[in-house]
Amino acid sequence: MVGTRRYPTTSSLLSIPLCSPCLSEDGGVGTQWMMEAAGGCIRDLCDGVLADILARLPSASVLRCRVVCKSWRRVTTHRSFLAAHAARRPREMILRPQFYPKAVSTRQRLLSFHPCCDGFVFERYSLDGLLVRMQHSGLFAICNPTTRQWTNLPALTPEPCCSAGSGCGFYLHRSSGEYRLLCDGIERNEAAGSNPELRRYYYIIAASTARPRRLARAPSNPSLLYEAPVAYRGVLHWLYYQPEARRTGKMLAFDTEAETFRHMSQPIDRDTKRNLFELDGCLGVAAVKSLTSLDIWVLEDYKMERWELRHRIDNLPMPRLYYEREVSVSRVISVGSDAILIGSPGCYVARMYDLKEKKVIYRDFELGEATPTFLVFTESLVRHELFDSCPRSPDLEPIDF
Amino acid sequence: MEVDKGKGEAEETRKVAEADRDTVTLKSSDGKLFEVSKEAAARLSTVLAGMIAGGSIDDNGTDLKQIGSEALENVVDYCNKHANSIPSAALISSSISFNTAPFKEPEEWERKFVDRLSHDALFDLVEAANFLGMERLLDVTCHKISEMMKGKSPDQIREVFNIKNDYTKEELEEIRQELAWAFYDD
Numbered sequence: 001m002v003g004t005r006r007y008p009t010t011s012s013l014l015s016i017p018l019c020s021p022c023l024s025e026d027g028g029v030g031t032q033w034m035m036e037a038a039g040g041c042i043r044d045l046c047d048g049v050l051a052d053i054l055a056r057l058p059s060a061s062v063l064r065c066r067v068v069c070k071s072w073r074r075v076t077t078h079r080s081f082l083a084a085h086a087a088r089r090p091r092e093m094i095l096r097p098q099f100y101p102k103a104v105s106t107r108q109r110l111l112s113f114h115p116c117c118d119g120f121v122f123e124r125y126s127l128d129g130l131l132v133r134m135q136h137s138g139l140f141a142i143c144n145p146t147t148r149q150w151t152n153l154p155a156l157t158p159e160p161c162c163s164a165g166s167g168c169g170f171y172l173h174r175s176s177g178e179y180r181l182l183c184d185g186i187e188r189n190e191a192a193g194s195n196p197e198l199r200r201y202y203y204i205i206a207a208s209t210a211r212p213r214r215l216a217r218a219p220s221n222p223s224l225l226y227e228a229p230v231a232y233r234g235v236l237h238w239l240y241y242q243p244e245a246r247r248t249g250k251m252l253a254f255d256t257e258a259e260t261f262r263h264m265s266q267p268i269d270r271d272t273k274r275n276l277f278e279l280d281g282c283l284g285v286a287a288v289k290s291l292t293s294l295d296i297w298v299l300e301d302y303k304m305e306r307w308e309l310r311h312r313i314d315n316l317p318m319p320r321l322y323y324e325r326e327v328s329v330s331r332v333i334s335v336g337s338d339a340i341l342i343g344s345p346g347c348y349v350a351r352m353y354d355l356k357e358k359k360v361i362y363r364d365f366e367l368g369e370a371t372p373t374f375l376v377f378t379e380s381l382v383r384h385e386l387f388d389s390c391p392r393s394p395d396l397e398p399i400d401f
Numbered sequence: 402m403e404v405d406k407g408k409g410e411a412e413e414t415r416k417v418a419e420a421d422r423d424t425v426t427l428k429s430s431d432g433k434l435f436e437v438s439k440e441a442a443a444r445l446s447t448v449l450a451g452m453i454a455g456g457s458i459d460d461n462g463t464d465l466k467q468i469g470s471e472a473l474e475n476v477v478d479y480c481n482k483h484a485n486s487i488p489s490a491a492l493i494s495s496s497i498s499f500n501t502a503p504f505k506e507p508e509e510w511e512r513k514f515v516d517r518l519s520h521d522a523l524f525d526l527v528e529a530a531n532f533l534g535m536e537r538l539l540d541v542t543c544h545k546i547s548e549m550m551k552g553k554s555p556d557q558i559r560e561v562f563n564i565k566n567d568y569t570k571e572e573l574e575e576i577r578q579e580l581a582w583a584f585y586d587d
Contacts, residue, residue, distance in 0.1 A: 056544060061550060067568075068558050
């Protein structure tokens, strides 16, 4: 449909599994089971074993299994099953398509996709199978591409803000079990008379509360775009693309339970290009010294804020560049405990490096005609209340799965 | 007194001999006996490990009333094969774990091991593995059964596994509509 914004999700979500390309979860492993139907007494299996079997299936297969018989539906809709199934889903990275519209061969283990028309609208956050994207200033859409549920969070504009930022972070507030979005926005202080004062604040937007809650003053210097924070121990961390982090040279941390900010130390001076990621159960910082060398620091002692230089990688082969353009910023995410993917938001090839063996596994890891978002996504069939409790705004453009 | 002492000694000797044995004897529900390496049994089954440590292994055959002889034979076969297998080259090369999923792909011999089983035997083996707390065998058998379901329609699954559709026509239509998209994919 012309003019309809299409949102990339599940079958249409462009993502790559964060695993070696030869291992894939529904990877056509010779399932040549041609046994005759007679005999199999799967009905006799206890629910626990049946759940163990069904939790290994891809999400669409699980949904089809609900149609098989009542007891399978009961097993596959149970809370504990949904959690176990989600825990078994592979980690994937969401990609952003470069051309429109073009399906990518599934042979490359990339799913076909419908790219979004608007280059400025894209997934901002990915958490527990949920994706959050900004639709326009102050209106955030939230969807679960696996269950194909979608709605929006309460809007930040036109009330209470006259203009809003593009979001700071998305998290689960543990004690309430509620998913919340942290965002900055500008309020007009009418009390100041004919010359109203503009003030920037942080707000918390929760599905259950119609009006966003004002939290604290936010830095007044407008930032480009807050980087997607890295969550660790219930705390969101921003290292680089965040005004305060830039000004102070410190890492900004937001406790998702207490909903308070603080500054933390970071390992290197503020001029080095770097990014934050999770590595083997720790916070890691990749400091990019050049296209062919980088340092990996690890926050060895979180409480004492002690960083340790864990890996020094030199002589990385040069990647084949997107249109042979110089890659200005490189980013790193982990693809397991011992391997990292090194790439750039503008480059459709990436490199994969084994930290243990100290060698490049893939020099040019093909991402198709798409660039990496470095957002890690895992499918989940878990049902979230927020899709029922938060009515869709008339301004929300339909999400087409 | 003398006799008692002699008995005690004999008992002692028997116990020592039992502890020294490197196999355990398992008895299926239909009374068949199987011998399996003690080391492999303790390593692969949490339940057998507990019995061995707790001394509740019967030299004349430990009763496993829940497991039939065919399933127990497969369990023992699996334990013996596992004891003899050396990690394949494929496993070593894929030892870099990219995935967070705890499951490791079955090795070639494990794949062959479950591939030759009939449906009945496979389901019996899954239950036996579950009962004996054999994590790896449970993993491999569950994986095999899930492979048999992938990409299949509900009708095909019912046929392969001999399951009766207990939905009414109306109920079925309702669920199908709710999950319509899942039927277009793959």
